[in-house]
Amino acid sequence: MNATKLIARKEAGELLLNLRGLIWLMAVAVALSAFGMLLISDTELSLLDNAQVVYDMAGIVTALGALLALIVGIDAVAGERERGSLVPLLLTPASRGAILGGKLGGVAIAWAVMYALSLPYLWAVGSTGQNMLDGMLVAALLGTPVVLGFGFFGMGLGSVAGSARAALLVGLVTLVVSVSPLLLGPSLRQSAIGRMFDAVNPFSAAVNAYDAVIIDSQSIVAQSFHMLVAAIWLVLTLVFARVSFRKIAR
Amino acid sequence: MLLKIEDLRLSLGGNRILHDVHLELRGGQIYGLIGPNGAGKSTTIAAALGLLVPDGGSINILGQTSGADDPDVRRRLGVLPEKNGFYDWMTAEAYLMFFASLYSQPLTQSQVASRLTKVGLEPRAGQSIGTFSRGMRQRLGLARALIGDPALLLLDEPTNGLDPRGRREIHDLLLDLAKSGVGILLCTHLLDDVERLCQRIGIIVNGKTVAEGDLGELIRERGHLSRFHLRLAGELPTDVDNNGISSIVAREGEWLIVEVDAGTRPDEIWRELLFSGWPIVEIRRNGGGLEDLYFSLTERVAA
Numbered sequence: 001m002n003a004t005k006l007i008a009r010k011e012a013g014e015l016l017l018n019l020r021g022l023i024w025l026m027a028v029a030v031a032l033s034a035f036g037m038l039l040i041s042d043t044e045l046s047l048l049d050n051a052q053v054v055y056d057m058a059g060i061v062t063a064l065g066a067l068l069a070l071i072v073g074i075d076a077v078a079g080e081r082e083r084g085s086l087v088p089l090l091l092t093p094a095s096r097g098a099i100l101g102g103k104l105g106g107v108a109i110a111w112a113v114m115y116a117l118s119l120p121y122l123w124a125v126g127s128t129g130q131n132m133l134d135g136m137l138v139a140a141l142l143g144t145p146v147v148l149g150f151g152f153f154g155m156g157l158g159s160v161a162g163s164a165r166a167a168l169l170v171g172l173v174t175l176v177v178s179v180s181p182l183l184l185g186p187s188l189r190q191s192a193i194g195r196m197f198d199a200v201n202p203f204s205a206a207v208n209a210y211d212a213v214i215i216d217s218q219s220i221v222a223q224s225f226h227m228l229v230a231a232i233w234l235v236l237t238l239v240f241a242r243v244s245f246r247k248i249a250r
Numbered sequence: 251m252l253l254k255i256e257d258l259r260l261s262l263g264g265n266r267i268l269h270d271v272h273l274e275l276r277g278g279q280i281y282g283l284i285g286p287n288g289a290g291k292s293t294t295i296a297a298a299l300g301l302l303v304p305d306g307g308s309i310n311i312l313g314q315t316s317g318a319d320d321p322d323v324r325r326r327l328g329v330l331p332e333k334n335g336f337y338d339w340m341t342a343e344a345y346l347m348f349f350a351s352l353y354s355q356p357l358t359q360s361q362v363a364s365r366l367t368k369v370g371l372e373p374r375a376g377q378s379i380g381t382f383s384r385g386m387r388q389r390l391g392l393a394r395a396l397i398g399d400p401a402l403l404l405l406d407e408p409t410n411g412l413d414p415r416g417r418r419e420i421h422d423l424l425l426d427l428a429k430s431g432v433g434i435l436l437c438t439h440l441l442d443d444v445e446r447l448c449q450r451i452g453i454i455v456n457g458k459t460v461a462e463g464d465l466g467e468l469i470r471e472r473g474h475l476s477r478f479h480l481r482l483a484g485e486l487p488t489d490v491d492n493n494g495i496s497s498i499v500a501r502e503g504e505w506l507i508v509e510v511d512a513g514t515r516p517d518e519i520w521r522e523l524l525f526s527g528w529p530i531v532e533i534r535r536n537g538g539g540l541e542d543l544y545f546s547l548t549e550r551v552a553a
Contacts, residue, residue: 013337017339080335086335087333088334088335088394091329092324
């Protein structure tokens with residue numbers, strides 16, 4: 001097995017076999033359960049259109065996925081550095097690229113687990129409507145680059161920041177700003193600044209694509225602009241992670 | 251030459267941390283890098299490993315001037331860093347197997363067991379690292395450093411947290427490794443370890459090498475012979491043979507104060523003296539040697 005796969009498997013172990021990782025997954029499951037329960041049982045929310053419910057759920061899955069990926073990304077570098085386990089890894093014959101690749105793989109595995117965990121919830125809230133499968137598909141297609149981008153961003157921050165705490169603070173602020181379209185009212189999003197922010201914000205790109213596909217029943221193929229924004233975000237964060245990680249290695 | 255550092259200079263955040271650090275380590279040698287806390291010992295190791303970028307000077311490690319950036323150098327290098335972290339959820343066995351695979355030499359279970367036996371951890375092979383004591387973690391770190399059968403070992407405080415038996419076992423392991431040709435850089439503040447293990451030392455104070463060379467020669471040159479108190483049960487033989495003793499400093503009642511050449515092993519001297527009729531009933535170490543050398547150099551620079 002090559003070094004990248006070995007390290008990715010180790011990173012998966014950090015998430016699935018380590019108490020710290022399991023606590024995060026449990027917290028995600030609890031948040032999804034609470035949100036799903038609310039959508040089904042709350043008197044007013046249960047009156048929402050089924051497509052709207054799937055859209056809301058897809059948005060929350062992406063936001064939670066981005067949060068999880070950010071934490072996993074920061075922990076993979078800054079957390080390991082603080083625990084003293086990064087240096088022994090850097091001093092193995094494995095190349096820096098292979099180590100980085102393995103750690104990026106760890107972020108991807110975290111998102112895969114999170115996405116798999118969310119499927120029953122999407123089914124629970126959307127199984128009675130028509131757009132559930134489209135919702136699952138668009139959440140995978142658009143959510144993946146957005147979530148992985150946050151994971152790579154976390155790794156870059158973890159490499160350049162003085163501590164995991166500082167990296168987490170910057171990462172969380174960035175995440176909150178990015179997910180603000182979920183929090184802001186429609187009128188604010190329609191303002192000039194709101195529209196400009198929407199155009200470059202990868203999270204907005206994902207949410208707007210969810211809106212178009214799940215609620216407006218548009219084709220996924222027609223979401224190419226949103227996909228491009230998400231892809232650019234992924235590439236930029238990957239470059240940031242690569243450049244920053246190279247610095248930590250020296 | 252396995253490791254050669256010349257005129258190493260390094261600053262961190264605008265503060266000068268190292269200036270004029272130098273050392274030379276050959277195969278089969280154990281080199282003690284000593285100095286007060288914050289003197290720059292660990293920084294020197296980090297620079298040698300390429301983890302910190304020096305401002306100047308040269309580092310030649312395993313024949314490469316590019317430092318540990320070269321994967322071939324890292325393959326022949328074993329390191330026990332100052333901050334030694336592990337994956338607590340793994341077992342000791344799984345941990346070593348993981349690292350062995352990164353060295354492209356996957357180990358069988360019996361090979362892992364033999365590595366763990368070397369450091370006294372074999373009974374704990376299947377135990378999760380999270381349950382390990384500090385000393386056990388130190389042993390596991392050493393086992394990890396030995397995975398690639400290194401030509402050069404850089405060990406930062408390897409006996410930290412070990413009980414006396416564990417310390418002795420690690421000493422014996424390091425001596426065996428040196429006998430087999432491995433060069434070992436031992437960074438420590440335990441002078442006993444250095445006296446027992448090292449042929450060559452470097453003393454760093456305030457980021458500068460203030461003494462470097464053969465341990466015995468440095469002590470002899472600077473007049474810091476090892477001093478002992480010998481309690482005698484009676485008079486010395488008339489034809490006193492001072493075999494191995496450099497000088498008898500004083501006689502205080504039943505105690506004789508003697509100085510011993512740093513290049514000789516005291517236990518052999520006592521054996522010789524007993525055979526030649528010295529009525530020795532008790533021996534106490536009383537300063538001198540490396541300890542005096544260390545204090546004189548560190549105090550002089552600090553002043």
